Amino acid sequence: MNSRQRLLRRVVMGAGALALSGAVAYVSLRTGPLAPIKVTVSQPVEGRLSPAIFGIGTVEARRSWLIGPTVAGRVLSVRVDVGDAVQAGQLLAEMDPVDLVQRLAALDASLARAGSSQLSAQAQVRDASARRALAAANTRRNQDLAQQNFISAGALEAKLQEQASADAALQAAQANLAGAGQDLARLQAERAALAQQRGNVRLLAPASGVVTSRDAEAGSTVVAGQPVLRLIDPTSLWVKLRVDQGRSAGLATGLAGSIVLRSQPHTPLSGQVARLELLADPVTEERIAQVAFTQMPAHVSVGEMAEVTLQLPATAPALLLPNAAIQRQQGQTGVWRLADDQLEFAPVQLGVQSLDGQVQVLQGLAKDDRVVIYSEKMLQATSRIKVVDALVKPGAKP
Numbered sequence: 001m002n003s004r005q006r007l008l009r010r011v012v013m014g015a016g017a018l019a020l021s022g023a024v025a026y027v028s029l030r031t032g033p034l035a036p037i038k039v040t041v042s043q044p045v046e047g048r049l050s051p052a053i054f055g056i057g058t059v060e061a062r063r064s065w066l067i068g069p070t071v072a073g074r075v076l077s078v079r080v081d082v083g084d085a086v087q088a089g090q091l092l093a094e095m096d097p098v099d100l101v102q103r104l105a106a107l108d109a110s111l112a113r114a115g116s117s118q119l120s121a122q123a124q125v126r127d128a129s130a131r132r133a134l135a136a137a138n139t140r141r142n143q144d145l146a147q148q149n150f151i152s153a154g155a156l157e158a159k160l161q162e163q164a165s166a167d168a169a170l171q172a173a174q175a176n177l178a179g180a181g182q183d184l185a186r187l188q189a190e191r192a193a194l195a196q197q198r199g200n201v202r203l204l205a206p207a208s209g210v211v212t213s214r215d216a217e218a219g220s221t222v223v224a225g226q227p228v229l230r231l232i233d234p235t236s237l238w239v240k241l242r243v244d245q246g247r248s249a250g251l252a253t254g255l256a257g258s259i260v261l262r263s264q265p266h267t268p269l270s271g272q273v274a275r276l277e278l279l280a281d282p283v284t285e286e287r288i289a290q291v292a293f294t295q296m297p298a299h300v301s302v303g304e305m306a307e308v309t310l311q312l313p314a315t316a317p318a319l320l321l322p323n324a325a326i327q328r329q330q331g332q333t334g335v336w337r338l339a340d341d342q343l344e345f346a347p348v349q350l351g352v353q354s355l356d357g358q359v360q361v362l363q364g365l366a367k368d369d370r371v372v373i374y375s376e377k378m379l380q381a382t383s384r385i386k387v388v389d390a391l392v393k394p395g396a397k398p
Contacts, residue, residue, distance in 0.1 A: 036384040038391055039375040041338060044319035044365055051352045053251055053310040055243035057291065059261070059302055062236035065209070066227035069095050070200050074221050075228060082214050086205045086231065093216075093228050095201035104198060107191040114184040121177035128173040132166035139163045209233045212302065235296060238274060239306045242286040249352070250312045251289060252276065257310035259291065261300060270294040273310065315352055319361040323353055325373045334364065336372040336379050343372070343381055 074096040080086060142159040145151045213230035216222050239259055243251060253276050259269040274292040281288065291308050325335050327345075334347040346369075351360030365371070372379065374391055 036386040037376050037379065038388045039336075039372045039379070039385045040389065040391060041370050041387050042322070042325075042373050043370055044321050044361060044367055046317055046367060047320050048317055049315045049320065049352060049354045049358060049360060051250070051312040051315065052355050053243055053248060053255075053257075053312065054355055055241045055286075055289075055308050055310075057239040057241035057306050057308055059237055059300055059304045059306060060240045061232035061234070061302055062238055062290070062292075063207070063209075063233040064212075065206055065231045067092055067203050067205070067229040067231055068225055068227040069203070069222060070224055071197075072221070072223045073098070073201065075216050075218050076201075077218050078214060078216070078228065080211050080214075080229065082211050084211045086209060086211060088205055088207050090205045091202055092205055092211075092231075093203040095203070097198060097201050100194065100198045100201070104191065104194055107187060107194060111184070111187050111191060114180065114187050118177070118180040118184055121173065121180040124173040125170070125177050128166070128170035132163070132170045135159075135163040135166035203228060205231065207231075207233060232302065237296060237300060237302070238290050238292040239271065239308055241273075241289045241291050241308050242281070242284070243289065245280060245285050245287055248287045251287060251310070255310045255312070257291060257308055259293065260307045260309075261297070262305040262307075263299070263301070264297070269297055271308065309355070312352075315360060318351060319365055319367060320358050321361055321365075321371060322373055323357045323359045325371050326350065326359060327379075335361075336375075337365070338370040338372070338387075343379060343383060343385060345381065 076094045076096045078093040080090075080092050086092060139159045139162070142151060142155060146153065146155075209231045210233075211229055212232050213227075215230065216226070216228040222228060251273070253273050255273045257271050257273070259271045261267075261269070271291045271293050273289050275290040277288040277290070279288070280286065291310075321335065326333060326348075327335060329345050332345075332347045333350065334345050336343050337346040346364055348364030349362045351362050353359035372385075375385075376391060377383075379385070
């Protein structure tokens with residue numbers, strides 16, 4: 001190979017290397033790590049927002065009861081089952097009364113005896129009253145005779161002593177009558193208390209409702225306060241709503257909203273905030289509200305999940321941007337704004353935001369500003385960008 005051929009070969013190889021370097025540089029600058037970042041740009045629009053509060057909750061009963069004994073005992077019988085509708089005062093279950101019946105019979109006998117004792121005391125009072133009246137009459141006659149010196153002073157003193165004895169006997173009879181009355185009252189109170197205990201072993205429905213749980217069977221032993229049955233009022237159902245504290249501004253009683261039950265996803269139900277709990281959940285950082293149904297739905301189950309959307313009043317006109325445009329840089333909230341095709345971070349003051357991703361911009365932007373909405377990568381002030389209509393072409397796979 002002569003020198004001319006070698007020279008030609010070197011020229012060809014150099015041209016190839018130069019072309020390859022140029023291709024690599026082109027690819028790097030167009031599609032590689034040095035390529036401009038694709039962004040989509042939009043301008044703020046002026047309008048009103050219809051903000052809303054969204055949360056997840058569960059269906060609960062506003063009025064529910066735990067039916068159980070006031071003292072420990074053994075369940076004698078359970079007369080209703082889960083799903084049964086009951087009326088107020090209906091017998092639901094009964095505890096074993098043990099010896100309450102015999103104790104009531106004993107107290108009845110004691111009451112009868114106390115009544116007889118009271119009658120006897122009354123008779124004694126009447127007898128003592130008659131004796132006292134006779135003694136008083138005899139004393140007056142003897143006093144008259146003593147004044148006329150027909151009897152001695154000793155005979156008069158004997159009659160006075162008989163009258164004093166009759167007075168004392170009357171007082172003793174009256175005291176016995178009062179004691180008999182007190183004994184009778186005590187026994188009546190004891191019997192009333194025992195009758196109350198006897199009534200407590202009969203578990204009655206405090207109100208009309210539906211049995212939701214049967215927690216004990218006949219023969220099982222339960223302690224005081226342990227429920228045998230659980231009862232709810234099916235007309236008092238509402239949704240216990242949990243809302244993120246950071247998105248709960250405006251939450252108040254009386255707000256109207258829409259309730260979507262998990263079992264009826266295509267049938268929104270109207271509702272209203274009936275109560276706002278004063279205590280929030282510090283663990284989940286949520287506020288709790290109770291949302292009542294405007295009209296009680298059919299075939300709803302207690303414990304069912306529900307999605308609740310509460311509508312807030314419409315806002316005043318302001319500039320609106322998609323929430324995706326909001327960024328944080330060095331502790332400031334703002335947007336990336338295009339000024340003469342150069343990026344600059346513009347701090348903004350935000351207002352409320354809607355559930356569809358729109359947010360109010362109160363300060364920091366003008367209506368004709370161009371703002372970056374979406375970008376392929378995180379942006380910086382020195383980033384090279386390329387404005388496109390969409391980051392992903394329609395129909396392209398992500």
